[in-house]
Amino acid sequence: MDIIKVAAYCRVSTNSKDQTNSFENQHDYFLDRSNKMTNEELVEIYADKGISGTSLKKRDEFKRMIYDAGINEYKGNKKFTYEIDPSRKPKFNKIYVRNTSRFARDAAIIEILRELLKNNVLVHFLDIDLIYDSIEKEFTLNLFLNFSQQESVDKSKKVRDGNEVSANKGIIRVGGKGIFGYDYHPITKTLTVNEEEAIVVKKVFELYLNGYGIRRILNYLQENGYRPKHGGERFAINMIKRILTNEKYFGCNVRNKYDSGTVFNKKSYAHVKPEDEWKVFEDVVPAIITKETFEQARKLKQGKLHHELQRGIYKGISEYAGLIICGKCGKPYTRNIDRGRIFYNCSIKKSKGTNECDNINVNLSLIEEALDIILKKGVKESFEKYKSIMIDILKYRIRDELTKRIDQDTTKEVDILKQKYDNFIQQKNRVADLYISGDFDKAYLDNKANELNIEISALESRIKELSKNNDEILDEISQFDRVIQEIHDINIEEVKNREHLVNLLKIIVERHPKNEKRPILKIMYKFDEPIKRIAEKYNILEGINYMTTHF
Template identity: 30%
Template structure:
């Protein structure tokens, strides 16, 4: 290539880089009127600043208003600016100072490095830093650390001030059902207070459960606050809220990291601010205490705990054939006083039988409930009807299990290792003779002795492991026998608990007592069952579970749906 060609390329480069596209970034921390004015003035300033430079061309002013600079995750305009920079839309970013760009040292270094890789520099005007300069990263790290420390101190000052105000009775938080919060004080909102009193009356005096109360409030057309509709969890929060009897507990949440601003529930990590008889109560303390005693008694019993749990094996697996809703677990009481678990359509549990509520909506469902023991028994019938080579399955599974629990004992002669330890111990004893005779120095003696002790410790650790392996190998045959027995029970149709059936069940659709359909994972078949009225069913497959009282009998058949 001739020299003229190189000169031509240089000229083209100068022409191409005559105008650099420049973006600006600004941010204000609060949303008060003065800062809002500052926000507008910052944008105006950057536009004028860039336009005054003849080599620069304004691309866009990116601005985040009222968002903290300690974390970049929620700064939409900042993140959009970074994306545009990586896309090559502009060449340079101008911002006022590091604290406006990021008060987090890690973010400052990460983003400036990343931008530099894409050929985009950042100019911090007040700090006199251009990230394209050679020493920019060192100065940036120092200034970012200072900004981060200032942010930490500010956070500590704010938290200290807030706690002092809380101790003086100032309320931090927003309005809630029954109370309006204005200027740090709580005022009763009578419309909401009536609903609160109604909830406590239904729960304590009428003995209704939280699910029933939520359903009745929905049917009466009463709207909840800040949630879409009444749920039992909303009722529980109302009953547990100490504010309704006049007490105030603050600092229920805290911010462990000033950089992320992520709030966490306070489980005793920080001191609560507690003020009794702080404001006018909506209900009496006696009624509040009685309601919470009832809740505590329910939560102490295992059945009470399970009633509100969503971790049942059949959860999400049983579907209503009438409305399509999932079934939820409920506990019911028999005539003899014993309790049993049953599954009920969620729509029916929430709204009862089909009807039109006060808002004119069609709600409720006629879907029938099914006992957990019946669902388990149906799954037993399904698995019993499967046809497969039981012996082949057993042998294959055992081969896999044996290969997993088998231990490699090759090269693990503990007697040989013990001989090595004795040799090293003798070597360690000889070191004393070498040191006392002056053949080695004190430092050499210490180093050699430490080496011997480490080798002995490592060998002893291996011997201990071998001993443990031998103990496990002795129990291996017993373990294999237990596994074999368990597999034979599964394959030969022993009725198991819900956990086993959960893994193979895709869904169980309850249309009515005459139509219960079962679909298994990965199998193109549908099993249909109906409740039989007698033990001798002409179509067969009717079994009785003797242990379960009032057990239904089922008959069924399978259909290929592949």
Template identity: 30%
Template sequence: MSTNNKEQINSYEAQKVYYTQKIEENPDWELAGIFADKGLSGTSLKKRDNFNKMIAACKRGRIDTILTKSLSRFARNTVDCLETVRMLRARGIGVIFEKENINTLTESNEFLITLFSGFAQAESESLSGNIARGKMMSMQAGNVPFQYKKLLGYREGEDGKPEIDPEEAKTVRRIYRRYLDGCSLSQIQRELEADHVPTARGIQRWSYQVIHNILTNERYIGDALLGKTYVLDCISKEVRKNNGERPQYYVENNHPAIIPREWFQRVKEEMTRRASKRKVMQRHGKTELGKYSAKYALSELLVCGECGTPYKRCTWARNGKKRIVWRCVSRLEFGTKYCHSSPTLDEEKLHQAILEALNEFAQADSEVKEDMLNFTRLVWAGQEADGTSLISLKQRLGDITAEQALLLDRVLENMNDPDLNAQLKALMDEKQAVQEQIQAMEQEAAQSENRMSRMAELREWMAKLGVNTEYNDEQVRMAVERITVVDIETIHIKFRYPGLEIDKKLN
């Protein structure tokens, strides 16, 4: 038990003893009850259960006078205090504040009540401000709090520091892996619930928001962003998201990581890609191209060679027989107005052609696959920065900032000097250019880490790739970047590896 909790309990017990003695000292009083809440600030009535029970007893006529040691024990919110006192006085019930020597049934005492309750509220606001400053100093020092009951994958170690919970960490990695495999949040939710996987709170019911929070929580890469939310004030206790109103602090490598940084970055990129899918005109509202679909891989990959519009899976029913086909969305919505000759493709033939292409790739010699991997690595390496040192750029930025400060002092002394103003503008322009270079290089460094991660995945996937007898959406997502419908008999498959593109016939 903490020291604060002990003090709260001792204070609570002391209040009970105090009021019991007061009743004994006044034999003409009849005790209706002792109402005290443990360890609450008194700035809000919502969670003061015993206080609310006392008010309810007053409304039922069980209490005619309330004795309280001081006004701050009654309420530390001026509005709540006055409203409660007025309500009780309207019912003929008085409140006696011993320390302040106030009886609320005397009308002249309302000013004093307002005054003293204002003091009590100000005291709470001061304490709240001290606590907020203490938390801010703690964040500045890099102290990271952990709520283990709400954070899947971690538990408190013997040394008091966070350590990885192996079983829960498997669930976290599974969620990231499935999302990068192309699954939607709803698919991941169904899989977890079907396998009876528990959440951090131990329940087996998942929500989209919980899964989304796991996918966007920097704690899983060993970092911590402090100051995500803040309490507006000690009276309303409203918690708001910090959108720049208060300082935030980012602590790197604070605890063991469950997932690689590359996975975290790729999830962010994939979320952005899914959210930024453009919408097209819709005539009947039957289809929505701006919404990511994880149900079928071809919904993301298959496009019309004539108009560039994605294809959509449809069910045809003729003569009592159902047939699954894929059709150009533009043709579905607008007929031949924009797309004149896009063919309708039978799903079974389409799957067979893609499967054959994957199997041809799987049967390639190991040397051919290694050459493809090396070529991919060289292409990606060609996208790296031009060799400019990030350290030298940051050093130059520091020099510019120092020069800018000195030059600004001279400009302030000679506001009308055109040469000084021109030098200051040139320096500010250079500073902005250097800042943009630094930002671009930091983004490129993150992308480079992603490429290394993808190369490792490609190598692992190629090693496991075998000849399949059935079409598999996950295999297609992993290997294929785009499939273009050339005509009713031909599709053009572009793999995720630079330079690997083939045409396949639909038999």
């Protein structure tokens, strides 16, 4: 009797006690079921705990299961795509899911199911007794997935409606960790001042109004022994920002201030709504500071006073947390001290070792030297030159090329490219056959497959561009004109000190190609999104979107 290797997937959406029981019940169910099945071997149970079913982004166990099923996930510009990896055989041939909504409440899951089916991995939804073993089952499965999706939408709407009712009543809400400076009483839904923490709140506003930046405030709090509400060595940057923008500190309860989107259209972060939509209830919270102090801090943050107060002042800032990014793995660099020498290294390298990331460390002195050089050159002048270069590239390289394609017959060129495309696809299939046969070096075949994928992707993009008709080309030219105007409208004031400068930049650390012991700092603007968006689309990022590249 052939033994079928199977896996199981279970998920619960929160970390509450009831859901923990549900999680354990699902886990035990699959173990019991496996013991009763004589023709099956349970390879593994994949379990996501405390994760929503409306998105696949954070479901690590689900992704690990897909990987073990021989499917690779690729991140595109707007969505993830999935493709069979011919170099890996699936560890199992069937996945059991006890409840359809436990698998996903996102109808886009069909794409994954199709790839699993192509790789001879079936999914059995036990609650509806449906085995996805044919694309003909998609209609029925889609009905159930859509029912689950609509259920989530309805629940989300009820929560939003409930929030609106409580907002209109002025009910005070706090997050899971409470509000620093206050003690929350859930039964009466009221706040009372925590006198010890209130001292810190007052100090934060005092320092900010005296010209301290966020990082200098953080350093002051740490050096003077102040600690966050729930432990930890130091306050976070966002914590200080929240203190400076929370109206409760002057006695005001503001509801309906933020919009985080709907369940299937979540924003990456909560957006502040227009002030005329806020529900404002004054004098309902015990005040820690005056309204005048809060308004002064808000005006300072908005930049109405900031430039005048900070002009020409350098406060010895040496903390660049969150601003230095690893050019190899994309994670932030963290601050370290070794025998008095201050340096930064990759947080992944620090926590997991050089096997995970071996990017080079960088001394604080080199970072500050680079920033001083930028200040000396003049940030405003440098940025205006950068803008001018980008606009010229867009106008005279890309836009002109598009214009030339109007009324141009590209049929022959497209046919030639399609022949090349078909040839590369045939080569890729041959590589897959060789891989499966096991007669050739797999590392060599992996490299060859990657090279072919790059060529195929480039050809697909080129064929798509050349196949556009006049209307599509004219529409793209119109988009270009709008982006060029966006870039033209970006303006910055001159910067006179490091503290102000670091708020405009991020620093990418890479190894020097000819000297392994020497770092290269790539200093990038944070606020030129129109430039990055268009440059990335047309592959003109490298060597252009840096203020300067070598330090």
